[in-house]
Amino acid sequence: MRYIVKDRYGRPVNSIRISVTERCNLRCFYCHREGENYSHNSEMTPKEMERILKIARMLDIRKVKFTGGEPLMRDDIVEIVRRASRLMDKDVSMTTNGTMLKKYASLLKNAGLMRVNISLDTLDREKYRKITGLNYLQDVIDSIYEAVKLFYPVKLNFVLLKGINDDEIEKMIKFSADTGAILQVIELEVPVEKENLSFFQKYHLSPKFIEEHLEKIAEEIRYNELHHRKKFIFNFSGKRAEVEIVRPMHNSEFCMNCTRIRLTSDGKLKPCLFRNDNLVDILTPLREGANDDELLSLFKEAIMRREPYWK
Ligand code: SAM
Numbered sequence: 001m002r003y004i005v006k007d008r009y010g011r012p013v014n015s016i017r018i019s020v021t022e023r024c025n026l027r028c029f030y031c032h033r034e035g036e037n038y039s040h041n042s043e044m045t046p047k048e049m050e051r052i053l054k055i056a057r058m059l060d061i062r063k064v065k066f067t068g069g070e071p072l073m074r075d076d077i078v079e080i081v082r083r084a085s086r087l088m089d090k091d092v093s094m095t096t097n098g099t100m101l102k103k104y105a106s107l108l109k110n111a112g113l114m115r116v117n118i119s120l121d122t123l124d125r126e127k128y129r130k131i132t133g134l135n136y137l138q139d140v141i142d143s144i145y146e147a148v149k150l151f152y153p154v155k156l157n158f159v160l161l162k163g164i165n166d167d168e169i170e171k172m173i174k175f176s177a178d179t180g181a182i183l184q185v186i187e188l189e190v191p192v193e194k195e196n197l198s199f200f201q202k203y204h205l206s207p208k209f210i211e212e213h214l215e216k217i218a219e220e221i222r223y224n225e226l227h228h229r230k231k232f233i234f235n236f237s238g239k240r241a242e243v244e245i246v247r248p249m250h251n252s253e254f255c256m257n258c259t260r261i262r263l264t265s266d267g268k269l270k271p272c273l274f275r276n277d278n279l280v281d282i283l284t285p286l287r288e289g290a291n292d293d294e295l296l297s298l299f300k301e302a303i304m305r306r307e308p309y310w311k
Contacts, residue, residue, distance in 0.1 A: 004059065004060045005059050005300055005303050006303075007303050007304060007306040007307070008304060008306070008307065009256070009306070009307060009308060011256070011257075011258060011259060011306065011308075012259055013059070013061060013259055013260065013261050013303050013306070014060065014061055014062065014063060014090075014259045015061060015062075015063035015064065015065065015091070015259060015260045015261075016053070016056050016061050016063070016064050016065075016260065016261050016262070016263060017034070017064075017065045017066075017067055017260055017261075017262045017263070018049060018064060018065070018066055018067070018262075018263045019034050019036060019067050019068050019069060019262070019263065019264050019265040020043065020044070020049070020066055020067070020068055020069070020071050020074050020077065020080060020265060021043050021068045021069040021070070021071065021073050021074050021265050022036060022038055022039065022040075022068065022069045022265045022266075023068070023069045023070065023073045024068060024069045024070040024073065024097070025070055025073060025097070025099060025100075025134070025136075026070065026097050026099065026132040026133060026134055026136070027132060027133035027134070028119075028121075028131055028132050028133075029131060029133075030131075030159065030161065030188060030203060032189050032190070032273070033069070034067055034068070034262065034264075034273065035262075035270065035272075035273040035274060035275070035276065036264050036265065036270075036276075037276060039264070039265070039266040041265075041266035041267075042266070043074070043265055043266070044265070044266075044267050044283060045076075046076055046079045046080045046083050047083070048267070048283065048286060048287075049080055049083065049084065049263075050083040050084065050087070051286060051295075052263060052267075052282060052283075052286070052295070053083075053084055053087045053088060054087060054292075055282075055292060055295045055296055055299050056087075056261075056299065057087045057088070058292070058296055059296075059299060059300075059303075061088075061261070062087075062088055062089055062090035062091070063088060063090045063091035063092075063093075064084050064088040064091070064092055064093070065091075065093045065094065065095060066080065066081070066084075066093070066094040066095070067094070067095045068265070069265060070096065070097050070099075070100075071094055071095075071096055072096055072099075072100040072101065072104055077104065077108070078104070078107045078108060078111045079111075081094075081108055081111040081112055081113050082111040082112060084112070085111060085112025085113070085114075086112070091114055091115070092112050092113055092114050093113070093114060093115045093116060093117065094108070094113060094116050094117070095116075095117040095118075095119070095157065096116065096117070096118055096119070097118070097119045097132075097136075097140065098118040098119065098120065098139070098140035098143040098144060098147075099134075099136040099139045099140055099143070100139070100143075101116070101118065101140075101143035101146065101147060102139065102142050102143040102146045105143070105146045105147055105150050105151075106150060109150045109151065113151070114151070115151050115152065115153055115154070115155075116147050116151050116154055116155075117154075117155045117156075117157050117184070118140065118143060118144055118147060118154065118155070118156055118157065118181070119140075119156075119157045119159075120140055120141075120144070120156045120157065120158060120172075121158055121159050121161065121164075121165050122137075122164070122165045122168055123137075123141075123168060123171055123172065123175060124137075124168070125137050125138075127164060127165065128140075130164075131161070131164065131165075144156070144179050144181055145179060147181075148179050148180045148181055153181070153182050154179075154180070154181040154182070155181060155182045155183075155184050155244075156172070156175075156176060156181050156182070156183050156184060157184050157186055158172055158183060158184060158185050158186060159186045159187075159188055160185055160186065160187060160188060160205050160207055160210065161188060161203050161205070162202070162203050162204060162205035163202075163203070164203070166205055166210075169185070169210055169213070169214075173234055173241045173243055174236060174241070176241040176242070176243070177234060177235075177236040177239040177240060177241035178236075178239060180239075180240075182242045182243070182244060183241065183242065183243045183244070184243075184244045184245075184246055185207050185210055185243060185244070185245050185246070186207075186246045186248075187204075187206065187207050187245075187246060187247045187248055187249050188200075188203055188204045188205070188249075189248055189249055189273070189274075190204075190249070204249075206247075207245045207246075207247055208247075210245065211230065211245050214232040214243060214245075215232075217234075218232035218233060218234060218243075219233050219234055219235050220232075220233040221233070224244070228253055228257055229244050229245060229246065230244070230245060231243070231244050232244075248273075248310075249310075250310055251310055252308065252310045252311055254310065255308035255309055255310045255311070256308060258306075258308070261299075261302060261303060261306070263282075264279070266283065267281065267282055267283020267284070267286070268280060268281050268282065268283070269281075269282050269298065269299065269302035270302075271302055271303070271305045271306040271307075272306065272307070272309050273309075274309040275309065278305045279302075280298050280299075280301050280302040280305065281298075282295060282298045282299070282302075285298065
């Protein structure tokens with residue numbers, strides 16, 4: 001029997017975000033690493049992830065997003081996606097830094113990947129190197145042009161960084177019109193281990209300012225009911241650009257609309273991006289031979305531990 005479980009705040013859970021590895025080929029200075037502390041534990045195998053997704057599916061969770069670390073660091077990523085896509089029929093997506101996507105894009109598409117988010121915080125080579133530590137900007141741009149041929153939507157994750165890329169919004173909107181990818185301007189979240197005010201004060205800029213600016217210059221503004229987000233539409237000589245703003249910090253609306261559970265790369269169900277004190281280990285029992293009912297109750301336990309971080 002399949003049923004949707006709601007948490008204690010009445011929020012249904014309908015999607016799962018799996019960190020498939022904590023390894024990454026970039027060193028983005030602001031990275032929250034999906035709220036994970038480095039565990040150096042062994043990664044889940046494709047079969048183990050499939051088993052956990054089978055349990056998720058019993059709870060009518062039918063959407064999965066793969067993240068990391070960098071998901072394409074796994075050389076079995078195509079198998080992971082193939083196994084997942086048999087179960088997660090509503091959405092199979094991935095967030096990637098795009099440095100290796102060009103090579104994998106059509107394999108992933110054939111394995112069942114439906115859409116992709118590609119991280120791109122700047123179009124300036126020198127800034128890209130400063131933010132990520134490496135010189136892969138051109139590889140990412142090539143991947144974006146390849147991805148838009150295969151997937152819809154392709155979203156560009158642009159984390160707004162005060163004094164670093166806040167002058168690039170209009171350039172990014174033009175790039176999004178040129179490629180056909182949707183631009184997501186994302187508010188900087190405080191990484192777990194950098195939870196100090198000076199880091200936040202130095203780089204955080206509320207996207208409210210960008211939103212106010214876009215309200216003045218956009219051709220059209222739409223409201224996305226599902227995500228409670230505004231969408232700004234632009235037109236550059238017949239080429240359309242869409243911009244969305246994601247504001248997770250101090251935003252009770254963001255938390256009230258959260259329908260997601262996370263799975264860390266070492267197999268722990270994680271009820272909230274911002275917390276590490278309420279994880280539920282599902283991989284150890286699975287490896288020790290737990291049956292479906294036992295794994296199901298661990299899943300339900302993790303859902304019951306969910307609570308809005310920003311209330
Ligand atoms: N390596 C992949 C990538 O770069 O997309 C997936 C993992 S990365 C942690 C997932 C997304 O989180 C990226 O778009 C990244 O920009 C975003 N991100 C990382 N740290 C963040 C932070 N402190 N605030 C907001 N977004 C962040």
